[in-house]
Every structure is written in C-alpha cells, then in structure tokens.
Amino acid sequence: MMSANCLVLLSDIDGLYTAPPAKDPKAKRLDVVHAITHEILAMAGDAGTELSKGGMVTKLEAARIAMGSGTDMVITEGGALNPLRRLAEGAPCTWFLAPSDPVAARKRWIAGNLEPRGSIVVDAGAEKALGQGKSLLPAGVVRVEGTFDRGDAVTIRAVDGRDLGRGLIAYPHDQAAAILGKRSSEIAAILGHAGRTELIHRDDMALSKALSKAGPEKERT
Numbered sequence: 001m002m003s004a005n006c007l008v009l010l011s012d013i014d015g016l017y018t019a020p021p022a023k024d025p026k027a028k029r030l031d032v033v034h035a036i037t038h039e040i041l042a043m044a045g046d047a048g049t050e051l052s053k054g055g056m057v058t059k060l061e062a063a064r065i066a067m068g069s070g071t072d073m074v075i076t077e078g079g080a081l082n083p084l085r086r087l088a089e090g091a092p093c094t095w096f097l098a099p100s101d102p103v104a105a106r107k108r109w110i111a112g113n114l115e116p117r118g119s120i121v122v123d124a125g126a127e128k129a130l131g132q133g134k135s136l137l138p139a140g141v142v143r144v145e146g147t148f149d150r151g152d153a154v155t156i157r158a159v160d161g162r163d164l165g166r167g168l169i170a171y172p173h174d175q176a177a178a179i180l181g182k183r184s185s186e187i188a189a190i191l192g193h194a195g196r197t198e199l200i201h202r203d204d205m206a207l208s209k210a211l212s213k214a215g216p217e218k219e220r221t
Contacts, residue, residue, distance in 0.1 A: 005071065006071065006073065007062065007066045007071055007072070008073075008076070008084065008087070009062065009076075010077070010078025010083050011059065011075055011076070012077065012078070012079060013056075014075075014076055014077040014091070014092040015031075015075050015076065015092060015094030016040070016043060016044075016059075016060070016075060016094040017029050017043065018043055019043060020056075029092060030094050031093075031094065031095065032096075032097060033095070033096045033097070034097055035067075036060055036064040036096075040060065041060055043056075066096065066098065067096055067098040068098075068105065069098070069106070070099075070104060070106070072095065072097050072098050073096040074093050074094065074096065075093060075094050075096075076092065076093035076094075077091070077092070106203065106204075107203075107205070108206070110153060110167065110168060110204065110205065111165070111166055111206035114153035114166065116152075116155045117148035117149070117153060117154060118146020118152070118154045118155070118173060119144075119145040119154055119155045119156075119157050120136070120141055120143075120144060120145075120154050120155070120156050120157070120167075120169070120176070120200070121141065121143035121144075121145065121158070122156060122157070122159070122164070123140050123142050124158075124159070125140055126139075126141065127140075127158050127211070130164060130165075130205075130211060131207075133202060135197075135199075135201045136156065136167065136198060136199045136202075136205070137183075137184055137198055137199060138179040138180055138182050138184060138199050139181060141180040141181060142159060142180065143180070144176045144177040147173050148172065148173045149173075150169065150170060150171055151168055152168070152169055153167070153169075154166065154168075156205065163208065164208055164211050165205055165206050165207035165211065166205065167200035167205030168205070169199065170195070170198060170204075171195065171196070176199060178191065179199075184197040184198075
C-alpha cells in the first residue's frame, strides 16, 4: 500500500455517515474526511452485513493506515454493477484524503519504523550523488556489513562512520558484497542473472536532512 495512490473499499453503504443510517434517519454522509479523529471513530457502527465484512470500524482502521502511508481511500456502495465506473462518474461516497504523497510517506516509514539489518558503507562520490537525489549504485559501495535479505532495511554510512540515512536493499547481503564497487552493467555477469540497476533506489531511501536535497538528477549506470 505504501506506493498506492488510492484504496477503494466497496460496501453495502455509500460512505461514512455521522451515525449508522439504519438506526438514525437524520444521519448525514460525509463527503471528505481529512483525519481519523475520535469524533470520526465514534460515527462507526458495529460489524456489518454480508457485504460489509468487519463493519465501519474496520474500514476506518484501513483508512487510518492508508492515510498514514500517504494513500487516499474512498468508501462507496458496491452492490450495483460497475461500482468503479459509477464512482468515476460521481457516485455518492466518502473520500479519506491523505496529508502527503505516497513517496514522502514511504520515506518516513523507512526512516522511523524499520529496524536496520545491516549497513552499506559508501565512498565520497556516492555520498555526493545521494545528496543530489540519485539512487545508490554498486559502484559507490566500499563495504557491506551484517546479514540481510532483499527488501530489508539497512543503514547507509559514509567511510568515516557518519550515518547518511536508511534504505531498502535490492539484494541479499552475499550478492550485495559480490557486486560492490562494480558497474551496474556488470551485475548480470557476476550474479548469473539480471538484477536491479540500483543497490538502493532513491524512492526506497530516507536520507539525513543534512544530506538530502530536492530535485533528483539523471542517474548514470
């Protein structure tokens, strides 16, 4: 979900109401929700019908997770034919709008919620490239530390030990060690199969404020 733009939940009800509409005829549907507050949670009813697995409480929990990840969410009625087309044409619904984009939320998630499984030590050239918004290529890596697998979080360090940030590694530790210092064009020959050009893609890393800069430049391979 961390990279999704929108999550669509189809229900037996066309959105979030100020109270369960089956119990309160004065309940009104909310068009937009910007935050999952205690007041919003209080509007949810009990577990729903056959078409509404888990009820509105579960849907609001999904909205909280989605919005925290920078992903918008919408609840609309799913019993009629072509519900997504109807939604695009303006069918009644409730939008839950995230405060930021998915990439920014993903970087916050990497920076604060993942435990690093190892470290990647980079040279001065790679450090400069990271500061310009580029991805980390194998050519700029001088040392691999720890035991990690593909997709694990690792710490990115300078040769003098400074912590430059964190990222999600594209290779397990043994393969990362095998290709460090090599050009991306050599990866297939070394590993025996084609892999990611980047050791850590720029969208999969969260750098320290002193290093990170806006406006990524074109990468070299």
